Amino acid sequence: MSAIEAPGRTMEIDLVTHAESMTGTRPRLSAHGLVKRYGERVALEASDFELPPATIAAIVGPNGSGKSTLLGCLARTVLHDGRVFLDGEPIERSAPGRVAYLPQRLRLPATATVGEVLALFRRFAGGVADRVAPPPGFVPDERRPLGQLSGGQAQRTALAATLQGRPDLVLLDEPLANLDDDARAATMALLAEHRAAGATILVASPTAVDLLAVVDRVLALRDGRIVHIGPAASFLGRLPLVIWVRLEAGTSGDDLSGLPAALRSRREGDWLALECREEDAVELLRELDARGVPAARIRIGGPEDPTRASPLDRP
Amino acid sequence: MIALAGFHFRTIARGRSSLVAVIGFAVATGIVALLGLDSFRQLGLGAVSPAAVAVLNLALLLPTALGALIGALTVTAGRETGLLAMIRARGLSIAGLIGAAWLAVTGVAWLALVAGFGLAALVVAGNVPLGDMPAFVGLLIVTMAAAATASAVGVLVGTAVRTRLQAALVALAAWFVLAVGLDLVVVGLGVFLRAGEPALLAAVLANPLQAARVLALLLLDASGSVLGPVGAYLLMRFDHLGAVALLAVDLAAWIGAPLGGAILLLRHRDL
Incomplete structure (x- = not known):
């Protein structure tokens, strides 16, 4: 892994992937110079990237x-x-059925039944048997119209339809939306089975947290640009850690905002959120200690909400 | 494409609005046929009776409105909901997506026509001579062709707009122009410009609903007398078979051109 400093951003280039392609393992997916503009606005300016099979x-x-x-x-x-x-x-020259795509907020016709949706996508699956069958209970009763399904059931139906056949490239846009924990776990297991059979799967999500159990790589986008592509572990290491400090009544916390180890800070009610790199967390805690902030007023984690962070003075 | 067309057809036909439209058209056609029997004692398809013209106008207006509206909504809804994108990714061509939508919508419009004409046939059975049957079937075929052209126009509208509301408004506006607006323009400008028969024929060919109406009346009345100067000019210039062929080709072009336009348009747009 190497890091290239570019004006305004840091981009990590996945040398592992390129090395694989150089050593003869053909990448499953290669994208070169992808740019999408809406008028003057550039919505996507993705650098070249490749992903291997499986x-x-x-x-x-x-x-x-x-x-x-x-x-x-x-x-x-x-x-x-x-x-x-x-x-x-x-x-564009790939055989029918090799690419499967689940758009975000898909809404299939309410009058269609589950069975009809599955039958339709089976026809477009390239005439091959399913690589992986969804677990029992994953797909609702095939006779039920989609209009009578809950959001989660409709999403499971769409997922099952998408994954039919033997797609080599699976593109899923927020597939876990509306799913409960069991359905999420079943979906992850399904994706893992498709990967084991050789499929390359791209899953879009606002956060990587709900996908970490199964993803191999993370491709991070910001303002239409790829700001990171690499193994999931390296992405996690780049995520800022949040240290929450409960402020005493009448204090603004301005004196803590400028601590050297803090990347940035923000106020959330009585709490001050200090973001730092994981490797700088201990240094930031020392700085807080030096400023007289007791451990009882400090919590770690929970990037959005201090109540979900871990107290520092308890294991 | 056929699989997607079948899927579209089933989902559209089960929709409440489609069912209302199909049943409504069937009931209206049945009532017109009954009124024809009551007022004129027979529907008189052997000649051009008021009841036959009423059935023709009804069949040219309601199913075409249905085809234009549902055609536009099917494509727009397919884009808005992600269904077309999902199918496209699986490898179906843009032409396949458009063709499937048109087939399905045309099928629903034809369902309405068959239901309506079927009910009319039941009403007039026993009152109309058997010899009128070819004209009755010809009327059905011509109105089916008109519905197919309106569906194609609707599909084109569906690819050109972004939302279902826009699709419904533009499709109904397009249908209104074809059903009424162009006639009013021709009547107004024709008097003002003293347009001759060739110009009137061009105006007929430029409007698929008018072309279908003229074709149907030619099938009902081979002399073309009911069509006035345009009919006389048509028969003099092309004879009966030639005139029928010309109008049939015109209707085919009114199916092919909007569908071709829709394919071209969608190839240059995001799904």
Whole structure:
């Protein structure tokens, strides 16, 4: 892994992937110079990237960072500049059924039944048997109309339809939305089985947390640009840690905001959130101690909410 | 494509609005046929009776409105909900997506026509001579062709707009222009410009609903007398078979051109 400093951003280039392609293992997916513009606005300016077979990659980034646009470009449903290759061939020439795509907030017709949806996508699966069957109970009763299903049941139906056949490239846009914990676990297991059979899977999600159990790589987007691509572990190491300090009544916390080890700070009610790199966390705690902040007023983790963070003075 | 068309057809046909439209058209056609029997003692398809013209107008207006509206909504809804993107990623071509939508919508419009004409046939059975049957079937075929053209126009509208509300408004506006607006323009400008028969024929060909109406009346009345100067000019210039062929080709073009336009348009748009 190497890091390249560019103006305004840091980009890690996944040398492992490139090395694989150089040593003869053909990448499953190669994207070159993908750019999507809406008028003057550049929605996506993705650098070249490659993914090997049998990989699950998470595409993460805040809302509007270009995750869905990137998946749309790969699925050939969004017009773009640049080229996409599947096993070395232009993706537009790939055989029917090799690419599967689940768009974000898919809404299938309410009058269609579960069975009809599955039958429709079976027809477009390339005429091959399913690689992996969903676990029992994952797909609702095939006679039920989609209009009578809950959001989670409809999402499971869409997932099952998407994963039919033997797709080599699976593109899923927030597939875990509306799913309960059991369905999430079942979906993760399904994706892992497809990966084991050789599929390359890209999953878009606002955060990588709900995908960490299965992803191999993380592709992080910000403002339409790839700011990180690499193994999931290296992405986790880059995530800022949040140290929460409960402020005493009448204090602003301004004196703590500028501590050298803190990347940035923000107020959340009575709490001050100090973001730092994981390796700087101990140094920041020492600085807080030096300023007389007792451990009882400090919590670690829970990037959005101090009540979900861990107290420092208790194991 | 056929699989997607079948899926679209089933989901559209089960929709409440489609069912209401199909049943409504069937009931209206049945009532017109009954009124024809009551007022004129027979529907008189052997000649051009008021009841036959009423059935023709009904069949040219309601199913075409249905085709234009549902055609536009099917494509727009497919794009909005992600269904078309999902299918496209699986390898179906843009032409396949458009063709499937048109087939399904046309099928629903035809379902309405068959239901309506079926009910009319039941009403007039026993009152209309058997010799009128070819004209009755011809009327059905022509109105089916008109519905197919309106569906194609609707599909084109669906690819050109972004939301279902826009699709519904533009499709109904397009249908209104074809059903009424162009006639009013021709009537107004024709008087003002003293347009001759060739110009009137061009106006007929430029409007699929008008072309279908003229074709149907030609099938009902081979002399073309009910069509006035345009009919006389048509028969003089092309004879009966030629005129029928010209109008049939015009209707086919009114199916092919909007569908071709829709394919071209969608190839240059995001799904």
